[in-house]
Amino acid sequence: MIRDLQLRLTPECAYNSTKLKTIIAKELNILFNDITGYRIIKRSIDARQRQVMVNLSVKVFINQPVDTTPMYDKILYPDVTNSPQVIVVGAGPAGLFASLRLIELGLKPIVLERGKDVDSRRVDMANIARKGIVDSESNYCFGEGGAGAYSDGKLYTRSKKRGSVDKILAVFHAHGASDDILIDAHPHIGTDKLPDVIKAIRRQIIKSGGEVHFECKVTDLLVSDDKINGVKTTSGTIYNGPVILATGHSARDIYYKLNSLGVTLEPKGIAIGVRLEHPQHLIDCIQYHSPNGRGKYLPAAEYSMLTRVDGRAVYSFCMCPGGFIIPAASGTNQQVVNGMSPSNRGTKWSNSGMVVEVLPEDLSEYDQYGVLKVMKFQETIEKRYYEESNGSQNAPAQRMLDFVNGKESKDLPQTSYAPGIHPARIDKLLPDFISHRLRKGFAEFGKKSRGFLTNEATLIGAETRTSSPIRIPRDSMTLQHIEISGLFPCGEGAGYAGGIVSAAIDGERCADAVANYLSKCNTDSNCGIL
Template identity: 45%
Template sequence: MKEIEISTALGKELDSAVVKAAAARALGVKETMVGECRVIRRSIDARKEPLWKYRMAVARKDEQLPDTYELKPYKDVHSAPEVIIVGSGPAGMFAALRLLQEGLRPIILERGCDIHERKRDIAALNTGSLLNADGTPHVKPDSNFCFGEGGAGTFSDGKLYTRSSKRGDIREVLYQLCAFGADESILIDAHPHIGSDRLAAIVEKIRLCIIEHGGEYHFNTRVTDFSSCAEGIKVTAVSGSETVTYTAAKVILATGHSARDIYRLFESKGWALQAKGFALGVRAEHPQSLINKIQYSGKYQSYMPTAEYSFVTQVEGRGVFSFCMCPGGLLVPSMTEDETVVLNGMSNSGRSGKLANSGVVVSIEPEDFPEYMEKHGALGLMELQSEVERNMYRATSSFKAPAQRMMDFCRRIPSKDLPKSSYHPGVVSAPLHELLPEHVSWRLKLAFPYVGNKLMHGYYTNDALLLGVESRTSSPVRIPRDPETLEYVSLPGLYPCGEGAGYSGGIVSSALDGIRCAIAASGSQDSRSGSE
């Protein structure tokens, strides 16, 4: 068996005769002796003439390529011991699937509603039709872009790349997603993505599988307390007007980085929490045609995939980087509380919108804001995050986003007018450079011209719009766990998991952490579980 690389022009299919000839050369055999040829990786090289680059595994006729990844079967767990999972985001769902594989019964408690009801709430949030009694805009506290079935990743671009391969076998996540309906291209693409239009159906199929095998889902069930009890852990929750309790020996806590009530609960109990660095900044929105032109060096054609971008640089000792770029996407209101404005991005699978958006954010460490740390302890950066989100609302007195043209932001002058934005609730010209903490605003001011001059010519333009605020990049708090057992240091039997616990960022790494916690909770010795 050998690996070969083949390139073809974008828009052209792989030519099997060319593959066969290259395979024969690599294997040192005649073309008639070439057996299976399998694509294992596909990426775009746009440095000169835009090309697809394929990495392929090829074998002689008398050899066999190794099998593709084999998923463990899900067991029937109707009468198996229960593990409670709080939260049905990627960490919670993949923990549940892994528990099925280990023969344990997942009981999922989710504060939000199922995907169908959630879609309606999200549409109402986008169009601004949810109002408080006094006529101010309202976001449902348990059903929004962050909370509800599937978690924060459900209405997203569904980008599936991660740098954290040491945390587990990414193939376990990708193959399961394919088993639940994702396109198999995610198995080979260097930058796989699913798209919002397809994610909802996948999330629902995962639920149906979990229930069919004996697991349970409880929607509209917001967990409010944890305590030790004879069975292990008692979990208290509010469901409608009722208080309900559940008990189990093991509980996986996968509540995501927006569940501020969970951090506040632990703090009120005097349980361990640690402040953790995160990143905050703006969403930058450019015409997608400009990004295509920059990234394909002016050679973009409509049959080519819509261009993405990413950059990272350092400004005065802190990272400034693009985050969660959505080609041809939409900006969405991702706040979870009234009187705040938070933005994020999503795209459909075709990524065919006219605008490209991306977070552009600055790293923040606890020592950058000593006054918040002194006042709020481990929750210092969370309080900072929350204050900036409220500042954005105050600037517009609505869910409209404060916005400024890119060059105006860097020159520190308000914009007289604004270009079109994909953000449905609307935009209002405002001095973002003043609304953001100076730590962030100053570094962004230096970073944008640098990116435009050195990394992506044309990126620094007044046709680009900056909108505030991108603040939910990762958790500003860590819930510390034992590195060996993964149990919470303040409550053994509880497994802080995923992004909210501070152990992952993004869909795939959160799913991987869910798998790790499920393995730990089940006591299984799986060598594929990755390291802390």
């Protein structure tokens, strides 16, 4: 017999299998030994009350073998070696999931990625941390796996399309991510595990007859008569076919190129601020309401902060419990920080972006740059931080209370940020319309969450790559650019996603749209079918 059970347990009972089995037997009024096994279907932590509880949804197998079939049907990837080809620019989550979906639909993806494969990228990232050298083709933003490859690998999204989210999680799982991502309310993979999952996705694409080309930067889009025929790369090679453009929010050269070609673009709001680093133990104490921290069973605590100050949102972004702050510049003359964490979220630090919403109308002094104005503002902030640091990746930093009180910090706490930090007036490096909102936001967060506003925490600048500063507008039905047929702007860089899962969902949607587009083309309509 199989029974479904909802349980609300202390962490000690929820994470200890013998204790959990004893509770299940008691709840179902059966013998301990009659339980052949159980499967946890969903798990979430409720830390709202003093006693932290874990909610479990469990399937119990009584006197019958445990059903170990995967929770999702296996996806079949046919051989597409001789199928019509589709050009996918960018091997981030949007490009990779678009490619897998194209294969499912019987189409051949040709993936063109400017950066290196996910292993070779490591050397270039180490060079940023150790020598301050940023390779503008291979860094934390560019390379196989995209911006999400060396991240926390948080897989939660505000998307309400449960079916689409579950499919993305199932694909990650099928390519090696742990069972936990199918169970946890806030799933994450971790920076140590993500590269293997990405390599498994690449192997699947190639095994099915698709192609993946690294160090293959797209430098031109071949557009004529409002239709795209293909793309040209740095080596001069031309690839023909419909194009899924999934180049991410940091590919500024692509925005410049599109703008120079006269392709319609729109400025888009972003959020800008700092990375805030606390000792993880402090966050555990606050979030789990215990002076002893998280104890033996609970994971490193998370938080999420949001308020509005003078008409703009102030919020925490991409929180990484037990993680590191990393240098995320993707070009010269930039200083940018971001965060990541390993699968065990085991470092002694917690970090999050603390950012203020910036809308195009806030930047009238950048009007001269037209649709590129928000991106120009982003560039200006990154350059200001870089110059303040004498052209290094050693970042300006200020203790949190000192920031709120407008004081330079005399000294700074230890940090996870490998290139190091130095005291600076972050409140002055940021424009006042951001600084003053952050200051008020911090004061409010400190009231809501006692202990959060503290000089044990450090602000490290600058957090600027929160989303795309530009939207590449597309038709809501066909997902093609509003003026160029065969061009499918996709993922975060096109302004249609924010985060790994939503970028992956958008990749799948674009693949469906390309299949639809190609199915409508007959042999002499020249849709770019090869």
